[in-house]
Amino acid sequence: MLLDDLGTSRILFVGGKGGVGKSTVASGIALAAAQRGRRVLLVSTDPAHNLGQLWERTIGDAPTQLFTAGAGGVTGVEIDPQRTVDRHLAAVGETMSRLLPERMRKQSLAHLELAREAPGSHEAAVLERVAEAVQLGLEDYDLAVFDTAPTGHTLRLLSLPAQLGEWATSLLENRDRSERFGAAMRGLVSARGAEGDTAKEAADRRLRQTLRLRQQRFTRVREVLTDSGVTRFVVVSIAESIPAMETVELVRGLDAIGIAVGALVINRRTPAESGTVLAERSERERVSARALVTALAGVPAVQLPLFPEELMGEAGLRVVAAALEAG
Ligand SMILES: Nc1ncnc2c1ncn2[C@@H]1O[C@H](COP(=O)(O)OP(=O)(O)OP(=O)(O)O)[C@@H](O)[C@H]1O
Ligand SMILES: [Mg+2]
Numbered sequence: 001m002l003l004d005d006l007g008t009s010r011i012l013f014v015g016g017k018g019g020v021g022k023s024t025v026a027s028g029i030a031l032a033a034a035q036r037g038r039r040v041l042l043v044s045t046d047p048a049h050n051l052g053q054l055w056e057r058t059i060g061d062a063p064t065q066l067f068t069a070g071a072g073g074v075t076g077v078e079i080d081p082q083r084t085v086d087r088h089l090a091a092v093g094e095t096m097s098r099l100l101p102e103r104m105r106k107q108s109l110a111h112l113e114l115a116r117e118a119p120g121s122h123e124a125a126v127l128e129r130v131a132e133a134v135q136l137g138l139e140d141y142d143l144a145v146f147d148t149a150p151t152g153h154t155l156r157l158l159s160l161p162a163q164l165g166e167w168a169t170s171l172l173e174n175r176d177r178s179e180r181f182g183a184a185m186r187g188l189v190s191a192r193g194a195e196g197d198t199a200k201e202a203a204d205r206r207l208r209q210t211l212r213l214r215q216q217r218f219t220r221v222r223e224v225l226t227d228s229g230v231t232r233f234v235v236v237s238i239a240e241s242i243p244a245m246e247t248v249e250l251v252r253g254l255d256a257i258g259i260a261v262g263a264l265v266i267n268r269r270t271p272a273e274s275g276t277v278l279a280e281r282s283e284r285e286r287v288s289a290r291a292l293v294t295a296l297a298g299v300p301a302v303q304l305p306l307f308p309e310e311l312m313g314e315a316g317l318r319v320v321a322a323a324l325e326a327g
């Protein structure tokens with residue numbers, strides 16, 4: 001079974017091209033693990049969430065119990081980046097109001113409003129929440145399964161910790177430099193203004209502390225994501241040539257950022273014995289599937305059939321979990 005191939009991994013990312021069955025497979029894996037008695041946190045990082053529809057439940061930004069069996073269970077979360085950005089900006093706005101003189105507040109708050117829609121702010125917010133969920137998963141659950149957005153989006157998200165870590169480091173270095181310069185200037189120019197500086201210095205210290213904490217968080221999440229003993233990526237594809245090529249690209253991208261691929265799921269395979277059209281299709285899929293398995297030599301592969309059932313609700317997802325257990 002796929003879960004056996006994934007061994008002792010504590011964090012799984014399930015990803016692939018749009019519409020190939022990422023959410024279905026992520027939910028199936030979560031359910032299969034819960035049926036084995038594990039406590040599973042299932043997290044959707046896709047802004048276009050569909051976990052709720054899949055489980056026929058309302059899932060939101062806060063953990064929601066989806067399934068329980070003895071000691072095992074599945075708890076679902078759909079990360080809401082807008083809410084995270086809003087929460088962030090509210091906190092920053094509050095700090096600014098406290099620290100800035102009255103006359104500067106209005107302009108600064110207007111700047112902050114612009115940040116709400118700034119490029120990258122949603123992705124940074126999702127990453128921050130992924131980092132939190134990774135930590136929550138490691139502390140309170142046996143396994144965290146992330147249902148991700150289609151390929152490009154997810155690769156960008158997973159390469160962010162390195163970028164943001166560097167960004168925080170360079171900001172810190174620049175601040176250190178300008179602070180040393182400031183201190184030297186104050187020594188040269190006058191002793192006056194020392195009082196004003198104390199408030200400014202306190203604000204600076206706080207800012208530096210915040211930056212350092214973020215830097216540590218990004219470094220930590222990067223360490224966890226690139227530790228193949230902890231984190232594995234489950235690549236989902238269908239056996240068609242374009243999705244297969246995109247899958248190979250995804251695996252290359254993951255390699256480049258140091259994330260281990262734990263398994264390949266070739267989903268929605270057409271049965272061979274179902275009339276000429278489908279038999280022909282099935283034969284084509286066989287060729288694409290073989291090419292994929294060859295391209296990803298060494299990665300355990302599981303094939304899932306095209307199911308006749310509607311794969312929704314607990315009953316539907318049990319079908320997927322059972323096929324994963326058998327595969
Ligand atoms: N093996 C299968 N047999 C039959 N139907 C399937 C199978 N796997 C997935 N589906 C169906 O295909 C559709 C897409 O699946 P799913 O939502 O899991 O894909 P996704 O990759 O998460 O999509 P998105 O990129 O939009 O998030 C759903 O209706 C799902 O029920
Ligand atoms: Mg999905």
